[in-house]
Amino acid sequence: MTHRSGRHFLQLPGPTPVPGRVFRAMNRDVIDHRGPEFGRMSLGLFEGLKRVFGDPAHVFIFPSSASGCWEAALVNALSPGDRVLLWNNGFFASKWGDFARELGFDVEVLTGDWRHPADPGRIAARLAQDREREIQAVLVVHNETSTGVTSDIAAIRAAIDGTGHPTLFMVDTVSSLAATPFRQSEWGVDVSVCGSQKGLMLPPGLGFCAVSDRALDRHRDGAPTPRAYFDWTEMLRENERGYFPYTPPTTLLYGLEASLAMLREEGADATFARHTRLAEATRRAVAGWGLRNYCQDPDAVSSAGTTVMVGDGEDAEPFRAAVLERFDMSLGTGLGPLRGKVFRIGHLGDVNELMLMGALAGVEMGLKISGIAHTTGGLAAAAEFLAAADSPADA
Incomplete structure (x- = not known):
């Protein structure tokens, strides 16, 4: 080791x-x-x-x-x-x-x-x-x-x-x-x-x-x-x-x-606002990559985690393995019938904007090296949103 x-x-x-x-x-x-x-x-x-x-x-x-x-x-x-x-x-x-x-x-x-x-x-x-x-x-x-x-x-x-x-x-x-x-x-x-x-x-x-x-x-x-x-x-x-x-x-x-x-100390409203902000940034990154959020109801999207679909005929598991091996990051696997069809990005708990951006950078690099079909605008879309969003002090 x-x-x-x-x-x-x-x-x-x-x-x-x-x-x-x-x-x-x-x-x-x-x-x-x-x-x-x-x-x-x-x-x-x-x-x-x-x-x-x-x-x-x-x-x-x-x-x-x-x-x-x-x-x-x-x-x-x-x-x-x-x-x-x-x-x-x-x-x-x-x-x-x-x-x-x-x-x-x-x-x-x-x-x-x-x-x-x-x-x-x-x-x-x-x-x-x-x-x-x-x-x-x-x-x-x-x-x-x-x-x-x-x-x-x-x-x-x-x-x-x-x-x-x-x-x-x-x-x-x-x-x-x-x-x-x-x-x-x-x-x-x-x-x-x-x-x-x-x-x-x-x-x-x-x-x-x-x-x-x-x-x-x-x-x-x-x-x-x-x-x-x-x-x-x-x-x-x-x-x-x-x-x-x-x-x-x-x-x-x-x-x-x-x-x-x-x-x-953070306060419930600020905690929820932080999770909402990070979740929206993640969804914008997913859209920027040309991938799809598994949730199809815009009013029901999660503030805790985003489940991302890969393309038909693609396998999310080699992508997850590549991200872990190359960038030392663990992403959630697809569970049950979703195995191999999705990967999951967590954005809950003790997470802030820079931590999320690091995670999204790891996803974008992993998509590239694993050959998952995507475009390269996800990281920029998340950064643009987070830079424009209210800071925790303003929320």
């Missing part, structure tokens, strides 16, 4: 680059997880997470990936064999349905076009047909990481309310939280699921379930689905005092404290 100078560009839509401030916060001695200092820290974390999610009743923190919290959401709020309605418009939506099926729930799938967001009208139409009220939860991914398509969660909630159906509303916010506005209480989301390694700017290892009072009531009153590690009841009892029912990942919680402070 030889030393490579400079830094690796981790330009995935997750995991995202971890700020030095977060790493430094994690480089501390582990403290007693039953002691008063730890309890005070954890209570502050719960409050900080509630601000980021948009004022849910509580946010559970699990030592897991976000996939673990898919499971936690299902087994804590539903009873064995309950029917759930899943909107499938991407790889991760499909995987959440697989989890529910493996756990013994009756999964009904509304299949959407992966290049478009969830359709509130179709969801409402299916709920209106459910006169026996058998559907106990609707599952939707806010920002589908595999496709770069964002769904309108507020519109889906309004559509559900229009039917009068009492179903729970569960939302995957894994790649949207802290990159795209999400207002859990205002939008009537009962359970939202997230992980630490994207907009929250942490290493992988923490999963979050943000829950409404309604979801907690369903948890307490429903016939219990088997659960142990992910049980909300014991977590709630311990969380009230700032503790956990098992040994927590203390150093990751130190990092979470730092990342929440960074988000608070």
Whole structure:
């Protein structure tokens, strides 16, 4: 192995680059997880997470990936064999349905076009047909990481309310939280699921379930689905005092404290504006290369990541390999049926304009050396946009 100078560009839509401030916060001695200092820290974390999610009743923190919290959401709020309605418009939506099926729930799938967001009208139409009220939860991914398509969660909630159906509303916010506005209480989301390694700017290892009072009531009153590690009841009892029912990942919680402070200092509006600005610059670069954004709805384009199509008969995987080997940059692969057909550029988390321009330069050079058909105007288009856009101080 030889030393490579400079830094690796981790330009995935997750995991995202971890700020030095977060790493430094994690480089501390582990403290007693039953002691008063730890309890005070954890209570502050719960409050900080509630601000980021948009004022849910509580946010559970699990030592897991976000996939673990898919499971936690299902087994804590539903009873064995309950029917759930899943909107499938991407790889991760499909995987959440697989989890529910493996756990013994009756999964009904509304299949959407992966290049478009969830359709509130179709969801409402299916709920209106459910006169026996058998559907106990609707599952939707806010920002589908595999496709770069964002769904309108507020519109889906309004559509559900229009039917009068009492179903729970569960939302995957894994790649949207802290990159795209999400207002859990205002939008009537009962359970939202997230992980630490994207907009929250942490290493992988923490999963979050943000829950409404309604979801907690369903948890307490429903016939219990088997659960142990992910049980909300014991977590709630311990969380009230700032503790956990098992040994927590203390150093990751130190990092979470730092990342929440960074988000608070930047301010939510500025954070969202930064992501919007970087995403638009990326889309202009894609258009300048003569390539196509996988998302076909201009109102649903992602602020977290852009999924880029290569030409018919071309393979995105040798291009990704060339970019990694020559320029030390990781781009996202195509997932599931999109393997080889797309590559993904992440622009969420601790990323600024110059970091993005470096990433886009790597893409443009990689397109050239790998022989992907393109034009050379992408980098210039992104630079022109970013130079003309409001600076963070003006936003």
